[in-house]
Structure formats: structure tokens, C-alpha cells
Amino acid sequence: MENKEPLIITDKDDMRRWSRSARAQGKIVGFIPTMGYLHEGHLSLVQECKQHSNLTVVSIYVNPGQFSPNEDLSTYPSDFIGDINKLKNKADGVDVVFHPKDLYDYGKHDGVVNARRNDLEEGKVVSCVENSGQGHETWVRVERLEKGLCGSSRPVFFRGVATIVTKLFNIVEPDVAVFGKKDYQQWRIIERMVRDLDFGIKIIGAELLRDPDGLAKSSRNVHLSPEQRKKIVDQESLEVLEEIKSPAVFCIAAWFGNVRLLDNMEIVV
């Protein structure tokens, strides 16, 4: 059915109830976690997901657990109404949009915020969640994979991603979940986590989409001026290796002005 209106669920118990009911009827539930401000890249994940499932759930939730207090949580772009319209008009609709208000317990604030600030100053890993109080304290870490590439400049990031994906998996209880290979390290971390923790969920890595000028699609691209877009693209260069012995992937992450961008290319020899 085209242009169908998704059911919008904000409560996690309602979400789990919907999913259990669907699965009890033999439906295969597919899931695409997003932070919203959807673009063609996300919509292509929805299309991919539909190939593997009977029902599709998209979550829209900007996860404070993967931002450190000095990162761009407050300026992360959002457009919920626009997102719903895109899902209806460009992705032929989805069944559910899961849009929780907040998924963390922030605990008590008194005296704790300062304690956490001290942690931060001592270089410990602290996200926006922990900086706000003494609540949530359980974190999932994929210890080797989280250290490479982006992990070194963003120690909070992959811990936060693995944890929110675990939470969303436990709430949505999907059969299949789709992740974009644009976020290559993230995709590999989720794959590894699902294997190590025995989640009964099939993970699908979807190829990345590029804009006509070659820039990989990203919600953060909205912050780029036309001049910046051009310059970035021009500057893309990959190091020349003497020899590539096994399947490899080139990954690029760069700060450009105030915008952090990712791109990658898989090489099979």
C-alpha cells in the first residue's frame, strides 16, 4: 500500500507489545534505527529492510548516550513531521515509527553532575547521559573494534551506539535490522555485538548512497554550505598501499568546519 500513514508509538511497552503481537501472528519484523532528519540514505535502508521482512519499524531517536558533553547533541538537526512525510511519500510508508521521548534513567542530580564533570576532566569516558546525573550505568562495549578509527577521537561514541542498539533491540524485538555501511565501523561493531551477545536478530549491512556530487549522504550535510560541499569532495583522497592482501575497507572521517563527515570504500582483491 502506498503513502500509508505509519503508527507512531512513543511508549516502549506499547512498542514491545506491538512487536510481540506481530511476531505471534508469524510476521517478520524489520527494524531500522535512526536519529531522524531522514535523507535518501535512510530511505534506501527502509527499502532494503522491506526485502527481508513483512512489517517495518523505523525508530527516530537522537541518542544522548553516544554524544560527549562537548559534542553536537544540542545542534543535531531534527524535523519529525518532515521525516514522517518522507517515509510516507518516498519510502511507500512504514508500519511503525518508534519515537520515544527519552530512553534513559537520569537518576538524582544533587552533587552528581559535578562528580561526573570531574570524571570528564580526568579523561574518563562520559556521555551526555552520565553528565546529567547518577542513573543509567550499564554499558555495552565491543572492546577491540571500538578502539580503531573513529574510536580514538570519540571514546564515548561506540559505547553509546552499542548500548542504545541493545536497548532498542530489547524494546522493538525485531527479527531483522538494517544498518548502513556508510557508518562502516558502526555496522561492524553491531555485527560483532550481535554475535558475541547471541541476539536472535539478523543484521543486514546496506550499501551507502551518495549525492550526485559524490558526497556520502548524511544528516549532518545540512550544515555544509555549497562551497564547503564542493571542497570536501575535492579533497577526498585515499592513501596508496604497496599491496592489499585481503578484503580491506578505506574509512575517512573528517571535521570540516563544525561538521563531522564519514565516508568509506570497500576493496575486494
Place this chain on the structure above:
Amino acid sequence: MENKEPLIITDKDDMRRWSRSARAQGKIVGFIPTMGYLHEGHLSLVQECKQHSNLTVVSIYVNPGQFSPNEDLSTYPSDFIGDINKLKNKADGVDVVFHPKDLYDYGKHDGVVNARRNDLEEGKVVSCVENSGQGHETWVRVERLEKGLCGSSRPVFFRGVATIVTKLFNIVEPDVAVFGKKDYQQWRIIERMVRDLDFGIKIIGAELLRDPDGLAKSSRNVHLSPEQRKKIVDQESLEVLEEIKSPAVFCIAAWFGNVRLLDNMEIVV
């Protein structure tokens, strides 16, 4: 039905399939994770579980992920046939015993064991799983609760417990799980983990059982001589507090000879 023979499942996919089939028929699946060598304490958890579920799964699996390489993994007692008989005769049977051979990916061994030994020597947290290769790397940590009490002397332990319980939850997919309050810190950590990670599972804490001489029941008690049993019990003493303002719990953990013992008492004022 009394004395019924449990179905013994060793494969994790078979386990998940059984559970999904049971739940699809509207059954409430209860779960008790154990490391085997069952005693009356475990059997009381089974009885407790039956109050909350239609079907009961007991797992018997000695988890290498919660032992550090210098702890007593190799001497941990086991008696699988005896365990099955106890479940049949003393707990009126259970539906499934999940008894996997191993739940970890140990990866490659070449050159890595030494690297992990170096980690160990540098005081990093390393379990028997990591000491054996470069496989499993995803760990669940309940960061504040794991540090108190037993956590300081056994840094590997609660990380290993939280991780194996996550794995078992994802394989068994129960509705209800029962943990003994004998392992008080463990029970609290699991409760916190389930809340923080949004597992759709109800956690029940069961009161601890004592032997007639007052010793809390434990699989490790088998290592104690009659003289040691007496001496322990005699030595139990709780510190006198000036004032107790909120519900509190006294926890004791002590090495006695080669045996590590736990006990605790809840105080409600």
C-alpha cells in the same frame, strides 16, 4: 507431574526455537541460570520460578567469562547426572535443562595468548575467555554497582556475569528469571542491567537458604571439611552500626582455605 524427565538442549538455536514456540502458544517461560552442582538453594529457585511461569528452563553452564585465569574455573565442581536427578526428584522436574558446551568465540590463538597475558600482568581486566584468544570482545558492565563489595577483589567477575546473563537471556528469551539473593550484589546488578538495557524480562529475587548449621548454601561448600564448616559459622559476625536510616543489607565474602564464601542479611528499619 512429578519426577518428569527434562528435555536436555545443548544447541543455542534449538533452545531459542523451543522458547519461541512455547511463547507463541501463550506459555510464560521461567528461567534459572546456574553453574550446576545443584543444591537445595538452587532447587528453591526452581520452586520460586514455578510460581511465576508455566514452563521452566534451568541452564547448567560454568561460565569462563566470569573467572580470571588465576581463579578456580578448573576446580569448579560439576555433576551433571546428579543435577538432572535432583531436578527430577527434589524439584518435581523442570521442562528444559539448557546445557551448552561453550557459548564463547575464542578466535585465533597465534600470538594472542601472550598479548592477553601481558594485559593481565598490567592489571587490566582479563577473563579466561580472553586469555585464550582473540574472539569474544563484547562485554556488558554495570559500572557503579560492579565496583563495590566483591567487585574490588574480583574485577572480572561482574562483567562476566552481566555478559553471560545477557547472552542467556538472548538465547532462552524467557518472560521471567529468578536469581538468588545469596548472591546479593549479583542480583542487584542483574536488576539494574535489565532496567538500563530494557530487557523485557521480569527479575525475581529469591530469599537465600541455609544449611541446618546456618551456613548459606553454595556449590563451593563441598570443598569445606566438617571442621571448616563449624569454624566458619562461628566466625560470622556483623558490624554494629550506630544507626540505620534506610533499608540496608550486610554482605560478607570471605576466603576460607581455598574456598570463597558469600552470605548476606537484609535489614529493613
